[in-house]
Amino acid sequence: MAKLTLDDLRKKRAEAQKSIYLREGEFRGKITVHMGTCGIAAGARAIVAAFLEELGKRGMNDIMVTTSGCAGLCSKEPMATVEMLNSPPVKYGELTPDKARKIFKEHIVGGTAVAECALGLGSERGS
């Protein structure tokens, strides 16, 4: 590697910062994909992959993608809950990777929940 100038150092630092955002712990929203055995069998892994791909493509670093156990409504799997800061969580069911991408674009990026895929407002814990 060539010796860095001041500008190079700053660029290199900014580049490096992109890769460690999970460690900074500041998130604007959270996507929880339900990954019980039922969810995985229904294709939840592909849903996770679709969300992560969208996230990576946009270089967004303030959205957390996480998984949780079975939500109890096994017939509607794969399911995901989207929680954005200062708005109630929205639960989506019967997802496909395409629906996941649409939810990402419209809800996470755009800020409007995708009504056609939503099972309802609130998480199973109530809110």
Next chain:
Amino acid sequence: MAARRIELMLCTGTGCVAGGSFRIKQALEEEIAKHGLADEVSLVPTGCNGFCGQGPLLVALPEKIFYGWLNTEEIPFLVQEHFLKGRPVKKLMFTPPEKKEPIPLLGDIPFFRKQMLLVLRNKGLIDPEKIEDYLARDGYTALEKVLTSMSPEEVIEEITKSGLRGRGGAGFPTGVKWKVCRNEPKTPKYVICNCDEGDPGAYMDRSVFESDPHSVIEGQTIAAYAIGAAHGYIYVRSEYPLAIKRMQLALEQAREVGLLGEDILGTGFSFDLEIREGSGAFVCGEETSLIHSIEGKSPEPRQRPPFPAQVGLWGCPTVINNVETLANVPVIILRGGEWYSQIGTATSKGTKIFSLVGKINNTGLIEVPMGITLREIIYEIGGGIPDNKQFKAVQTGGPSGGCIPSSHIDLPIDYESLKEVGSMMGSGGMIVMDEDTCMVDVSKFFIQFTNDESCGKCTVCRDGSEALLEVLTRISNGEGRDGDVEFLEELGLAIKDASMCGLGQTLPNPVLSTLKYFRDEYEAHIREKRCPAKVCKNLIAYWIDPQLCQACLICLRECPAQSIYGEKHIVHVVDQGKCTKCGTCLDVCPPHFGAVKKLSGEPVPVVERGVRVERKKKPKKGAQEEVQV
């Protein structure tokens, strides 16, 4: 590239590595690959997390779930349950002693809550073997600022304003040291990082090297700029192979991108560093000995003044700073001396790293603001003493420090307060002792250490430590005489006065401080031939209470000296003549019998051999204990 959803920060500091964290790393990688999670979950080997008592450990991000006491067998379950299915695994989380529910999140664990991380700002958050990780956490921003917008005088001014004092133990103001060196007309000048950490139970400097080597390089480069040095050394003991490996790698990376070497960042400033390994002599932590060691001479101290800042390595002006001192520098430059000086007490600013070890529930490495009390450290961060035992004393400053008794538990910690009570800051070892610790034995241990490590140049240190050791050994053997205590005191003070370097000047501290606070224990050893903590082997006896013995044969079989007589239904008796006082019988006697007793200072009751046992019925759950003959 798709984003990742989980980062596993696996501790690979020396402690966790010894516990098998490299094997755990391999197991994790295999399981992650098996489930096809490699694109979603990444594994980051970090330096010391600090909670060493729970190692090997990892923290799962982004939620920051803390998992401890890992072993390879648990890994498949952990990966499947948590990282695939999203169900955090309770049984691997931290559960405080005597509590039932685990604490899942790192931030909620009391051990981490009262800490303030300046030096350890990157601990557990970066891979120490990647310069990119350090850069991402604002690494080398302070160096950039110094080289582009500050004069050397301004740098020194900022450090002086911060109130930073040497973290190696003596607490000399860092800014003053740098200024003296800068003002010396002679060139070249050198800057040395002192990582010759030798106190028993202390591992702060090693951990900084292992978890964040670039922070030391950055601090040292700034120091070089401030004093006008073009070359520096890192002096580290060869017993720290992992620390040396990571530092070596960090130096190569810094050189490769031009953060070390000629014309750094195109600013015209040049500086380079090399590692010198010491062979682990304790005295090399003393700066003039360290210089002699780098010069290839025998590591003996010399008279000061002149101080190394005036006449140091190869006779040139040299600044020697401790690892922790240097790692503080980038923080001070970035956030300002003014800001830094608001942390801590009137005379001691900033934070201090301590290694909290001994009889304490949460052992590990902690960074706390100066002025925190011993009580906060021991009971809040440390979680108290195991098995509900009484806190007796804490030894700070290693072999040069003293024992602080429980009566001083509300002492706010800084350089001056520790000195006032007869101890010192030292490099930050903190050994907690409970009621089962004998203070004569503790003194003997430390004097044994300093006696071994005395370089032998000053008679009073070399032979004085020998004489102290002889008397202490005699006292703990039960052969103490009248006048011994006075002798220890007089000799201790003489060694302090007449020794040339810090080793001799401080080595009597463990004796003098225990004499000050625990004189009655010395008296008990000497006059009553009794060891109150029941530790000194010559003064204790193991005895089986015939009323309680159930003749279960366990101690009889386990006794390595075969000194227990008895048989089934026949009360067991220790043959005092053959007993080696290893304590195995006490350890193995079932707690609900509790028949083995430790005695000291009283005659051992004679028990007739061959007596049939009085059988005790096992108490039923909930029922009062009944004894049937």
